[in-house]
Amino acid sequence: MSDFITKRAEDINQWYNDLVIKGELADYSSVRGCMVIKPYGYALWENMRDALDKMIKDTGHVNAYFPLFVPKSLFEAEEKNAEGFAKECAVVTHYRLKNDPDNKGKLIVDPEAKLEEELVVRPTSEAVIWNTYKTWIQSYRDLPLLINQWANVVRWEMRTKLFLRTAEFLWQEGHTAHATQAEAIEETKKMLGVYADFAENWLAIPVYQGVKSESERFAGAVDTYTIEGLMQDGKALQCGTSHFLGQNFAKAFDVKYQTTEGKDEYVWATSWGVSTRLIGALLMTHSDDKGIVMPPKVAPHQVVFVPFLHEKKPEQNQILIDKCNEFVTQFKAKGIRCKIDTDLMKRPGFKFAEHEMKGIPVRIVFGPRDLEENVAEVARRDNLSKESISQDKLVNHVENLLTEIQANIYNRAKEYRNTNTRECTDYEDFKSKIAEGGFVITHWDGTAETEEKIKEETKATIRCIPYDYEQTAGKCIYSGKETKHRVLFARAH
């Protein structure tokens, strides 16, 4: 904890790991591919979750909870979905252990306790949920059905990375059922919009919204909509997806409703999710060589007070701590999350470095000198600047500063993203731009073959067909065919 963060220029992957481990967001665990989310990291997740949960509820959805286990027969009902996830499923085959007769104190799986039917640990919940919806939906009056759940899922990934790709992760998954195709598509886009809003206005991560190409589509979806961010290592990161599922799941699970005319119709479906990966996105978007930079809106602590305490001067310490508490009360009244660092053993310089590493947006320092002059030293994490602020202006100043920091890191990230999004019409130029990192916007002939070839030759994938760029006609960068698709390519995490 006391040593430094690896510099980005030195080793950007190690830098990222250092942010997570030394920033005390998470730890490696004794379970392969799984991490422990530590209190500081979990507090961040709670803030993110609470904000997004409200947005989900404000758009008419309610929360529920479905089981962790999916009987294999249900899991395989929607073929494409099952096929897509089959390779990365954890499966429960037994329900009991027993003492090992040959090895005292050890346990073995009881071969007598084999399950009649295996249970798949959910990699996503469409199967259980649609099997339930079948019984909940009878009439057009039951629609739309707008449900979200906060849950954990397991995907047995070959290679994992803290927050960005872990075998178990936390997320929310919305699953909705609608009477018409148009309404379901509208829902899909609406929720993508909610995600984009959340990413940009809460996490300060600028994202491109768009539609996935067929090969990148969610298994079982008709269309996958995505928000894509650009990380500081030049790689794109899928930050959230919203799927229009058509009638695939309705047909697989036989979910029909009766129309006003008394006809039976299959319902139309959507599903959408974001995960703890967003923590990784946030870290990789804003942080610097001194550590994490937290967006104020979701930071576990928005302000940290550092009174200059001397072990030998208890009376002076008390005055400084009282002063801090006075302000903490005022900040709390404004809904600002703060803490006081009253550790007697650590020196100020150490504390400064530690709070910077953990990304606390604003640091307020009170020393005897400041008290005499009736000021406080206010330091901001985003640009590391410091200024002396008169105490009577402190609360308003900091309140505004938090807003300013939130805006500043968003603008900074957006500028980086924009300057690293480049147009391209020549394949050789494309290859060199992709190698340099960032998004490349270019024409693509719409075929999976071309997409595959480009991936093989450059490691770049189509991140999306973006909303933000007009779909003008042009020549495919690879095949030279006339096409109307303009797509965003990038190397991705």
Add this chain to the structure above:
RNA sequence: AGGGAUGUAGCGCAGUCCGGUAGCGCACCUGGUUUGGGACCAGGGGGUCGCAGGUUCGAAUCCUGUCAUCCCUACCA
């Protein structure tokens, strides 16, 4: 799954080639001096050397097996 590497104190490592009974830095504990940008001095605690066999008077070190982790290729919120 194929190739490469590593398992020694909480963390990071040395010692292994050439066998002799456990060492360094950080962290931790105690005392003192310090304190406006990562303090210093002195003392101290902590290890079945991944696991299981074998060779040997003696194994972290040699042999055999085994397990785990990491990196490089295919999948991925």
